[in-house]
Amino acid sequence: xxxxxxxxxxxxxxxxQNVTLSCExxxxxxxxxxxxxxxxxxxxxxxxxxxxxxFQKGDIAEGYSVSRExxxxxxxxxTSAQKNPTAFYxxxxxxxxxxxxxxxxGTRLTVT
Amino acid sequence: AQSVxxxxxxxxxxxxxxVLLRCNYSSSYSPSLFWxxxxxxxxxxxxxKYTSAATLVKxxxxxxxxFKKSETSFHLTKPSAHMSDAAEYFCVEARDSGYSTLTFGKxxxxxxxx
Numbered sequence: 001x002x003x004x005x006x007x008x009x010x011x012x013x014x015x016x017q018n019v020t021l022s023c024e025x026x027x028x029x030x031x032x033x034x035x036x037x038x039x040x041x042x043x044x045x046x047x048x049x050x051x052x053x054x055f056q057k058g059d060i061a062e063g064y065s066v067s068r069e070x071x072x073x074x075x076x077x078x079t080s081a082q083k084n085p086t087a088f089y090x091x092x093x094x095x096x097x098x099x100x101x102x103x104x105x106g107t108r109l110t111v112t
Numbered sequence: 113a114q115s116v117x118x119x120x121x122x123x124x125x126x127x128x129x130x131v132l133l134r135c136n137y138s139s140s141y142s143p144s145l146f147w148x149x150x151x152x153x154x155x156x157x158x159x160x161k162y163t164s165a166a167t168l169v170k171x172x173x174x175x176x177x178x179f180k181k182s183e184t185s186f187h188l189t190k191p192s193a194h195m196s197d198a199a200e201y202f203c204v205e206a207r208d209s210g211y212s213t214l215t216f217g218k219x220x221x222x223x224x225x226x
Contacts, residue, residue, distance in 0.1 A: 088153075
């Protein structure tokens with residue numbers, strides 16, 4: 001996990017509330033990613049950003065939003081429009097010129 | 113669309129016996145392939161990667177994988193399982209479109225009994 005921080009580890013929210021998940025990195029990597037993990041589903045890409053002030057939708061972007069104002073930070077907001085937000089959320093980074101990604105420890109979000 | 117198929121959702125072995133986790137990829141190009149491991153409620157850790165060099169790739173903790181283009185396979189093996197190997201394993205392929213994103217298999221849970 002070293003160098004990628006996700007906070008908090010566990011997060012609880014009521015239905016209808018927006019919630020923002022934090023991802024910070026000190027690896028000086030250009031690219032950052034957000035994934036959602038559900039049991040038996042593998043990881044699904046929500047959003048990614050290859051440079052500051054630019055980001056692209058992944059496979060399941062509906063109900064989520066992101067920003068990339070600083071190289072070190074890529075926060076994810078889970079909006080009330082996301083129909084099934086309860087999941088384990090993972091942030092990852094990638095250095096330029098390589099293909100593998102490095103993952104943070106994750107945030108488990110529970111919405112009731 | 114690219115897809116990665118992990119052929120077993122669960123694999124059970126006894127400590128000290130060999131491990132085989134099976135993976136098939138779909139890319140028709142020369143792929144970049146990875147195996148990651150995830151312990152419960154943790155992030156993913158890179159075990160090994162194949163990027164068109166040697167077809168037998170050695171990783172951490174005694175794991176290795178063999179790339180077989182004729183079979184479109186990238187199976188993960190370990191000669192002798194340890195209790196600490198119990199975790200979920202993901203086979204992953206870099207997508208053809210610029211290699212900036214990854215396609216994940218659904219995962220194989222490895223159970224190790226004493």
